[in-house]
Each structure stands twice: as structure tokens, then as C-alpha cells.
Amino acid sequence: MADNILTYLSNLEQNNNREWFHAHKAEYQDAVAQFEGLIEGLMLELGKDDSRILQFKPGELTFKIMRDTRFSHDKSPYNPAFRCHISPGGKLPVPVGDFLxxxxxxxxxxxxxxxxDMFKxxxxxxxxxxxxxxxEFTDILEEPQFKESFKVEGSSLxxxxxxxxxxxxxxxxxxxxxxxxxDHFEDALLDDTDxxxxxxxKRFRMMRPFNQYLNEALKGFQMPVR
Structure with missing residues (x-):
């Protein structure tokens, strides 16, 4: 069950300030541990398709909860959401993988x-x-199960x-x-971890042809060096 995750994130959303965050550090750590356990379960199953993802630890695939507020009107210091990206490149956006x-x-x-969309x-x-x-792209988008389940989105000109x-x-x-x-889902789906x-x-595997197509397109892409 992911009750610690949802409870913590709900409370953080209502108390999005540094004082509350630091006063409830133990709850944060419990929620993170539960989230990483969920990621580990996903990795063990998805790793049967691509063992390269197993080189990472669950915590290496998550994103910080702290927000960069320098250029935002919203100065809330935390993003009340847990995120991870599971791919052969870890949490880097390329190669594309499975996002939770x-x-x-x-x-x-x-x-x-x-x-x-910032990498031209x-x-x-x-x-x-x-x-x-x-x-090839048309075949993926028009495959009946994919077409019924997903819609391609993105920033556009x-x-x-x-x-x-x-x-x-x-x-x-x-x-x-x-x-x-x-693929949006309700909170209740997290009641039963298994x-x-x-x-x-199952849903990630349905997305696989789309991801594989993009990864073919992105062969040779190098992440910019800071």
C-alpha cells in the first residue's frame, strides 16, 4: 500500500513551506522509502525485458521534491509529487523510458x-x-490497443x-x-502494491513500441554538458 506516499504528499500540498517540511522529516523519509520500494518492484519486472535498468538503485531514478523558484511566480519551495524515470540511461530524459x-x-x-522540449x-x-x-510511426499510433489507450501530447509550434x-x-x-x-490513474490503484x-x-509494455521508435530517432544524441 502507498498510503504513506499519498498522505504525506497531501499534507505537503497543504503546508508547502520549509518549516513544516523540516518538522515532518520522518514522514518524508517514510514516504520516500515506500516510493523507492514501489520503484524496485517495477524495476524487477521491467528488468525482465531490459536488464540494463537493473544497474541503477531506485533512489537514483527519482527527482528532487524541491522546486527551482528563481524564475517562477509560484515561490512554493516543494513540488508535492513523487517522480521517477526508469530507462537504460537512468533518470536522464534520453533514452526515453518509463515515467511514474x-x-x-x-x-x-x-x-x-x-x-x-529544451533540447533542440x-x-x-x-x-x-x-x-x-x-x-512506421503511423502503424504505432494506429495500432488498435495503443490508439484506444493513449494520445500523443507535447508542446507544439x-x-x-x-x-x-x-x-x-x-x-x-x-x-x-x-x-x-x-496514462492517468486514481489514488485507489495504489491501495494494493502488487x-x-x-x-x-502492463501499461508500460503497451507504450514500448512508441518509446522504441523515439529511441531509434534519438540514437547518437548526447546530453549537453554544463
Missing amino acids: FISPGGRSFLGGGLFA DATKMVRDYISTHTE KNVPKGYDPGNPMADYLKFKSWYIE AFIEYAV
Whole structure:
């Protein structure tokens, strides 16, 4: 059961300040331990498909709960959600993998694809690949189970960018700067950890062709060095 996770995140959302956070450090640590246990369960199952993800520890795949408020009007110091990205590259956005986002109130979801749109090289690589592998992309999107379950989303331009054919059957997707899918689920799904892991792994496997397509497009991509 993920009761510690949801309870903690709900309380943090209502008390999003440093004083409350530090006063409830023990609850935070309990929730993190529960979240990492959930990740470990997912990794053990998903690792049967790709053992490369097993090189990481669950804690290495999670994201900080602290927010960067320097350029935001919202100065709340914490993001009341737990997030992780499971892929052969760890939590880096490329290669794309399986994303888990837990936030109380029915805002949790499983995700796949490229969520980051700030890497212009990655965006160009995916656009180039879609423009030359259109039929393959169409087959993935039109597969009945995928089409019924997922919708490709992402930040987008108003027009097809210069250098790409506006008449391409996938022209709408050439406007995108990121390409991802989400599978939202209710809090109650987390009541039974084993049932949740079984559900999540099934859904992640349904996302696999989409992720594999993007990873083919992103072969050779190098993360920018700071």
C-alpha cells in the first residue's frame, strides 16, 4: 500500500513551506522509502525485458521534491509529487523510458516518450526521423490497443517548421517539440502494491513500441554538458 506516499504528499500540498517540511522529516523519509520500494518492484519486472535498468538503485531514478523558484511566480519551495524515470540511461530524459508520477487527488500517471522540449538537437532528430519513417510511426499510433489507450501530447509550434513538408501525413507531429503519452490513474490503484505493479508493467509494455521508435530517432544524441 502507498498510503504513506499519498498522505504525506497531501499534507505537503497543504503546508508547502520549509518549516513544516523540516518538522515532518520522518514522514518524508517514510514516504520516500515506500516510493523507492514501489520503484524496485517495477524495476524487477521491467528488468525482465531490459536488464540494463537493473544497474541503477531506485533512489537514483527519482527527482528532487524541491522546486527551482528563481524564475517562477509560484515561490512554493516543494513540488508535492513523487517522480521517477526508469530507462537504460537512468533518470536522464534520453533514452526515453518509463515515467511514474504520483500526486494525490487523481493526478498520478504513467508516462512514456520525450517530455523535455529544451533540447533542440533531440527535437530535430525526432522530427527528421518522423519525416522519413512516417509509415512506421503511423502503424504505432494506429495500432488498435495503443490508439484506444493513449494520445500523443507535447508542446507544439503553430506551423510545420521550415525544412519539413507540410503535406507529410504526420505534419501535425512535425510541429511538436516533445512527444509523450500519459496514462492517468486514481489514488485507489495504489491501495494494493502488487496489483499496481502488475497494472503499471502492463501499461508500460503497451507504450514500448512508441518509446522504441523515439529511441531509434534519438540514437547518437548526447546530453549537453554544463
